[in-house]
Amino acid sequence: MISTRDSSKKGLSYSDVLLAGLAPDGGLYVPSEYPQFPHPELATLTGASYRDIAFTVKKKLIDGDILDEELHGMIDRAYSEDSFGAAEGGNIVPLIRVEDNFYVQQLSLGPTAAFKDMAMQQLGQEMDYELKKRGEHLTILGATSGDTGSAAEAAFKGLGTVTLFMLSPEVGMSAFQKAQMGSLSGGNIFNVSVRGRFDDCQDLVKELKGEEEFSKLGAVNSINWGRISSQVPYFVSGYLQAATQVGDPVDLVVPSGNFGDMLSAYIAKRMGVPIHRLVVATNENNVLDKLFKTGVYELAPAQVTSSPSMDISKASNYERLAFDVLKRDAAALTKYMKEFESKKRVDLKDYGAGPEDFAKLGFSSDSSTHANRLQAIRDVYEKCSYVIDPHTADAVSVGFREKKSDGIPMVCMGTALPVKFEDTIKEALGFIPERPARFKDLEKALPENAFHVIDVDAEQLRQYIRQHASIHG
Numbered sequence: 001m002i003s004t005r006d007s008s009k010k011g012l013s014y015s016d017v018l019l020a021g022l023a024p025d026g027g028l029y030v031p032s033e034y035p036q037f038p039h040p041e042l043a044t045l046t047g048a049s050y051r052d053i054a055f056t057v058k059k060k061l062i063d064g065d066i067l068d069e070e071l072h073g074m075i076d077r078a079y080s081e082d083s084f085g086a087a088e089g090g091n092i093v094p095l096i097r098v099e100d101n102f103y104v105q106q107l108s109l110g111p112t113a114a115f116k117d118m119a120m121q122q123l124g125q126e127m128d129y130e131l132k133k134r135g136e137h138l139t140i141l142g143a144t145s146g147d148t149g150s151a152a153e154a155a156f157k158g159l160g161t162v163t164l165f166m167l168s169p170e171v172g173m174s175a176f177q178k179a180q181m182g183s184l185s186g187g188n189i190f191n192v193s194v195r196g197r198f199d200d201c202q203d204l205v206k207e208l209k210g211e212e213e214f215s216k217l218g219a220v221n222s223i224n225w226g227r228i229s230s231q232v233p234y235f236v237s238g239y240l241q242a243a244t245q246v247g248d249p250v251d252l253v254v255p256s257g258n259f260g261d262m263l264s265a266y267i268a269k270r271m272g273v274p275i276h277r278l279v280v281a282t283n284e285n286n287v288l289d290k291l292f293k294t295g296v297y298e299l300a301p302a303q304v305t306s307s308p309s310m311d312i313s314k315a316s317n318y319e320r321l322a323f324d325v326l327k328r329d330a331a332a333l334t335k336y337m338k339e340f341e342s343k344k345r346v347d348l349k350d351y352g353a354g355p356e357d358f359a360k361l362g363f364s365s366d367s368s369t370h371a372n373r374l375q376a377i378r379d380v381y382e383k384c385s386y387v388i389d390p391h392t393a394d395a396v397s398v399g400f401r402e403k404k405s406d407g408i409p410m411v412c413m414g415t416a417l418p419v420k421f422e423d424t425i426k427e428a429l430g431f432i433p434e435r436p437a438r439f440k441d442l443e444k445a446l447p448e449n450a451f452h453v454i455d456v457d458a459e460q461l462r463q464y465i466r467q468h469a470s471i472h473g
């Protein structure tokens with residue numbers, strides 16, 4: 001694996017990258033080349049179980065770094081009946097047919113009802129394996145506005161190798177999200193509620209990690225290559241479910257925030273899966289939509305919307321695509337990213353590239369408003385009596401607009417269950433979506449003191465971590 005900002009240095013293995021966050025030069029790790037998936041090999045996976053698909057795809061992406069039987073074990077535990085019992089008939093990433101050639105792929109049947117479970121479950125297993133092998137223990141400090149926190153906690157709960165501290169804003173998450181995280185407190189999981197906003201949580205994490213004492217703290221955010229690579233298998237599965245035969249084109253629509261999910265779709269395409277269009281869907285926070293239309297990447301203050309997991313001011317994983325667009329020239333990419341960091345804006349045009357390069361790779365984009373989401377929720381419910389969540393609605397709304405009458409199937413990613421966002425569903429449909437049995441008494445089960453509350457004050461956080469983790473050994 002190589003860093004986007006220094007392509008000369010080779011030789012870092014998958015497991016080294018797994019435990020590292022950013023590369024020391026500030027870049028993101030990417031494979032030195034994309035492994036390939038010949039069509040005949042892809043065809044052998046038609047009808048295979050998700051675990052078998054995940055094994056074949058991950059094996060290519062970890063480049064021989066984990067023994068086959070170990071990898072099988074991790075995948076079996078990550079995607080166990082226990083965690084994905086909600087999936088009917090064993091397919092944990094099924095397609096819902098909305099109308100002819102238009103589907104929603106359900107990626108949220110995991111323990112915390114969002115697609116982040118798909119990667120986080122596997123990441124937990126891989127980190128645990130690697131830490132055991134090295135005889136190490138890792139303390140992780142993260143910040144969440146909702147879905148990442150509970151997915152990480154569900155995946156790391158009970159692992160003896162990891163202690164997890166998760167900061168979240170005291171106000172802003174849905175009651176369901178808060179209860180979900182709170183119910184996972186205890187053991188190796190510490191929830192810290194910050195009297196501030198999500199940005200304050202992120203700033204606290206950054207501040208501590210910049211200090212000698214806390215510099216070794218780990219991360220599980222979406223730039224982690226282990227997460228990106230664990231999202232590729234469901235695009236392979238989705239392709240195989242939607243294509244009549246291997247080789248036929250399929251279009252994908254991905255509701256995007258930090259650009260991790262779409263990056264994984266792009267990697268599937270680069271590996272040779274015959275994905276035709278990669279349609280980026282944003283909400284009102286349309287940094288990415290503007291980027292794909294104009295080639296200008298510009299930071300914008302995040303606004304709160306009804307698809308909150310996509311409320312971002314920049315899209316960290318975009319750096320990995322920019323690296324390819326700039327022909328893997330690490331020096332040019334470094335200059336490009338440094339310009340973005342200092343001026344909060346950078347134009348591909350000044351680097352001899354432009355939006356036409358995105359188009360060549362299959363990308364297009366559009367954005368949605370709250371009204372668009374409500375309409376998409378209603379449209380899908382009318383067509384097939386299925387309730388989608390507001391993030392999925394961003395994808396569906398853009399998908400309906402982008403769909404061509406070329407007979408190519410289009411698959412929109414279903415990134416969360418509607419139960420997580422009851423208020424918006426009520427507004428769209430007039431009723432609250434039925435709760436899956438496993439979430440029925442979630443709020444009632446919330447233990448007292450599930451959250452340790454602090455001010456936006458690094459010293460309070462330092463003390464809490466020192467009290468509860470051994471980070472000095």
Ligand SMILES: *Cc1c(COP(=O)(O)O)cnc(C)c1O
Nearest residue numbers: 147256257258259260261309415
């Ligand atoms: C995180 C998230 C997204 C955005 O995914 P990115 O990888 O950040 O682009 C979309 N929908 C839901 C429900 C999410 O939790």
